[in-house]
Amino acid sequence: MTILVTASTGNLGRLVIDSLIARGADPASIVAGARDTAKASAFADLGVRVTELDYDRPDTVTAAVAGVDAVLLISGSEVGRRVDQHKAVIDAAKDAGVAKLVYTSAPKATTSDLVLAPEHKATEELIAASGVPAVILRNNWYIENYAGDLAQAAATGVLVASVGDGRVAAASRADFADAAAVALLEDGHLGEVYELGGDVAWNYADLASAIAEVSGRPVEYRALSTEEHASALENAGLDAGTIGFVTALDAGIRDGALAETDGTLARLIGRPTTPLVEGLRAVA
Structure with a gap:
C-alpha cells in the first residue's frame, strides 16, 4: 500500500512519517508531499519518495495523488482559505480512486461553535459528498500550542486568558501523529x-501549575473577561482581527468546546x- 502524507514538512506531517516507519511501513511505500521539496530532503535520505504538493496549485495535487492507495490530508494552516485547499485534495483523491482518505479535523466539527470549526465542517461535508472512503480524526488541541504561553508565563509569572474554568483535553502532536499512522496502516477504520x-x-489553573513545575517559578492564572482580554491584547499592539480571533x-x-475526552x-x-x-517540558 502506498501512502501519501500531505504537508509532510509541517510539525505534524514529519511526526506522522516517523510513526509510519516506526510502525513497520516500508519507507519506499510512503510519499511525502511538500510545497518546498528541499525541506523534505531528510525523508528522501530514509528512502521516502518526495513529491511537490501545493494546496494552492491543483496540478501538483493531482500529480502527487496519482497512483497512491491512501492519503492523509493534514488540514491547512491558512484560516479562511482551507476549504478550497482541501477540496483540491479531495477531488484529486476521488478522481484517482484512492481507497482511504484520512483527514485531520477539529473537535465536534459539525456541531461546535468553535471559531475554527466551520472550515472543518465544510471539509467533512466535501469528503462525504465525494464518496471517497474516509476516516475523520477530530484532533483536540496540541500541547505544543502553548509554547507561547509557556514562554510568557515563565518570564512574567502570570498566565492570562479569558477561558474561565474551561477545560482542554490536549495531547502532544506525537500522540495525534500516531493516531494518523494507525488509521492509515490498519484495516477497520x-x-x-x-x-x-x-x-x-x-x-x-492546572496549566499554570504545570508551567510553574516546568519553569521552576511560581505562575498565577489570571482569568480575564472577554472585554478585559481584548483590551489587554489591544494594549499589546495586536490588530482587531487577531484580537477577535484569540x-x-x-x-x-x-464554553467547553475542547473539554471532552473519552479515551479514544x-x-x-x-x-x-x-x-x-x-x-510542556518537550516544548521548553
Missing part, C-alpha cells in the same frame, strides 16, 4: 469519525497520551 483528545482535560478561541474553550486516542494508539507537564 473506514467510515469512522474519531473524537481524539488527551486522557486528562485540564483547566488553566478572544473567540478563548470563549470556545470557556489512547485506545487507538495503544498507550496513554502525553501528560501536560511532560509535553
Whole structure:
C-alpha cells in the first residue's frame, strides 16, 4: 500500500512519517508531499519518495495523488482559505480512486461553535459528498500550542486568558501523529469519525501549575473577561482581527468546546497520551 502524507514538512506531517516507519511501513511505500521539496530532503535520505504538493496549485495535487492507495490530508494552516485547499485534495483523491482518505479535523466539527470549526465542517461535508472512503480524526488541541504561553508565563509569572474554568483535553502532536499512522496502516477504520483528545482535560489553573513545575517559578492564572482580554491584547499592539480571533478561541474553550475526552486516542494508539507537564517540558 502506498501512502501519501500531505504537508509532510509541517510539525505534524514529519511526526506522522516517523510513526509510519516506526510502525513497520516500508519507507519506499510512503510519499511525502511538500510545497518546498528541499525541506523534505531528510525523508528522501530514509528512502521516502518526495513529491511537490501545493494546496494552492491543483496540478501538483493531482500529480502527487496519482497512483497512491491512501492519503492523509493534514488540514491547512491558512484560516479562511482551507476549504478550497482541501477540496483540491479531495477531488484529486476521488478522481484517482484512492481507497482511504484520512483527514485531520477539529473537535465536534459539525456541531461546535468553535471559531475554527466551520472550515472543518465544510471539509467533512466535501469528503462525504465525494464518496471517497474516509476516516475523520477530530484532533483536540496540541500541547505544543502553548509554547507561547509557556514562554510568557515563565518570564512574567502570570498566565492570562479569558477561558474561565474551561477545560482542554490536549495531547502532544506525537500522540495525534500516531493516531494518523494507525488509521492509515490498519484495516477497520473506514467510515469512522474519531473524537481524539488527551486522557486528562485540564483547566488553566492546572496549566499554570504545570508551567510553574516546568519553569521552576511560581505562575498565577489570571482569568480575564472577554472585554478585559481584548483590551489587554489591544494594549499589546495586536490588530482587531487577531484580537477577535484569540478572544473567540478563548470563549470556545470557556464554553467547553475542547473539554471532552473519552479515551479514544489512547485506545487507538495503544498507550496513554502525553501528560501536560511532560509535553510542556518537550516544548521548553
